[in-house]
Amino acid sequence: MIFIDACFRKPTPYTPIWLMRQAGRYLAEYKQTRAKAGGFLDLCQNVSLATEVTLQPIEILDVDAAILFSDILVVPLEMGLPLEFLAGEGPHFRRTISTMSDVVTLKKGAHKHLDYVYDAVSSIRAKLPKDKALIGFSGSPWTLATYMIEGCGSKTYAKSKAMLYKEPRILTSLLEVLTEELKHYLEGQIRAGANAVQIFDSWANALECEAYIKFSWHYMKEIASYLKRKYPHIPVLLFPKGIAGYLDKINGDFDVFGVDWSTPMELAKQTLGRKYVLQGNLEPSRLYDLDSMQRGVDEILSVMGKQAGHIFNLGHGMLPDLPRENAIALVQMVKDKTRR
Numbered sequence: 627m628i629f630i631d632a633c634f635r636k637p638t639p640y641t642p643i644w645l646m647r648q649a650g651r652y653l654a655e656y657k658q659t660r661a662k663a664g665g666f667l668d669l670c671q672n673v674s675l676a677t678e679v680t681l682q683p684i685e686i687l688d689v690d691a692a693i694l695f696s697d698i699l700v701v702p703l704e705m706g707l708p709l710e711f712l713a714g715e716g717p718h719f720r721r722t723i724s725t726m727s728d729v730v731t732l733k734k735g736a737h738k739h740l741d742y743v744y745d746a747v748s749s750i751r752a753k754l755p756k757d758k759a760l761i762g763f764s765g766s767p768w769t770l771a772t773y774m775i776e777g778c779g780s781k782t783y784a785k786s787k788a789m790l791y792k793e794p795r796i797l798t799s800l801l802e803v804l805t806e807e808l809k810h811y812l813e814g815q816i817r818a819g820a821n822a823v824q825i826f827d828s829w830a831n832a833l834e835c836e837a838y839i840k841f842s843w844h845y846m847k848e849i850a851s852y853l854k855r856k857y858p859h860i861p862v863l864l865f866p867k868g869i870a871g872y873l874d875k876i877n878g879d880f881d882v883f884g885v886d887w888s889t890p891m892e893l894a895k896q897t898l899g900r901k902y903v904l905q906g907n908l909e910p911s912r913l914y915d916l917d918s919m920q921r922g923v924d925e926i927l928s929v930m931g932k933q934a935g936h937i938f939n940l941g942h943g944m945l946p947d948l949p950r951e952n953a954i955a956l957v958q959m960v961k962d963k964t965r966r
């Protein structure tokens with residue numbers, strides 16, 4: 627699997643590529659399968675339909691890795707917070723976390739109630755071509771905590787940050803509970819057949835440097851070192867979004883650092899490129915325009931070259947209205963331009 631080789635900085639015939647949110651509404655095939663499933667959560671919980679949408683981008687784009695189709699929010703759901711996906715509005719929790727007693731009453735052992743995810747992983751791995759890797763994933767404790775505290779996506783993270791500064795013990799307890807669940811959840815995905823795991827810290831940029839290291843990166847590192855100790859052959863990828871200013875504080879036992887589009891690749895290479903393989907970081911909106919996309923690819927490759935140490939990806943997820951032809955062209959372009 628060239629994706630796995632690349633995660634360990636081994637030579638590969640070209641720079642492997644996959645796209646965050648590569649399964650999704652920009653594909654008509656996804657919309658059809660989603661309609662068959664009913665709601666979005668029904669799709670996540672239906673093993674055969676989740677398998678189908680995971681495999682669609684492999685067929686259509688010919689990327690080097692599939693990413694499990696699920697959502698980061700199934701973990702808080704199984705911890706006892708009822709979750710809805712409202713049309714056009716995104717995720718919504720009816721109950722939220724604001725007190726220590728809310729944290730204490732969360733269900734422990736949620737990772738034991740996520741068989742629909744582990745079954746999807748096994749089903750996908752069984753159907754995936756042998757040379758393509760399957761990436762399992764979770765949210766980071768901090769990113770999940772923001773949804774559990776705010777109840778939905780947020781622009782300011784006001785409640786989460788008020789808790790951080792006024793009641794840090796409550797936030798810390800929540801982050802600790804999540805960290806335990808996520809270690810075992812990712813381990814469950816590895817046991818079911820995931821070849822690599824990525825932790826998404828999508829709302830990393832909500833925090834100033836010191837708070838980021840203490841309330842988010844610390845827990846990401848703890849999960850990564852737990853997994854690396856037990857499963858050294860499984861690459862661990864960490865993706866904190868929007869922390870270009872804190873790269874010199876990044877350390878820990880993991881394999882691949884996901885570079886978001888707001889971080890100059892040159893800076894990531896200078897700061898982290900010797901220690902970690904770098905993944906990224908094309909600004910997804912460049913896919914609206916073929917010339918802009920090509921220039922973006924050339925800029926990234928002029929920094930990262932053709933040598934081992936780079937996995938191509940977007941710097942955040944595919945958007946629902948990006949043209950699929952450009953996603954197909956991107957994958958081909960990266961393979962052609964990096965062939966050794």
Ligand code: 1CP
Binds near residue numbers: 649
């Ligand atoms: O069909 C639909 O309309 C639902 C849109 C959708 C999709 C396609 C949601 C709701 N989740 C997903 C799938 C998903 N989510 C994947 C699948 C695999 C793939 O990449 O192809 C993954 C990895 C995620 C992870 C996820 N969910 C993250 C982290 C990654 C990121 O993009 O930052 C986050 C923050 C979520 C929460 C979430 N779920 C869905 C939405 C619209 C959101 C974001 C809401 C917000 O902006 O706050």
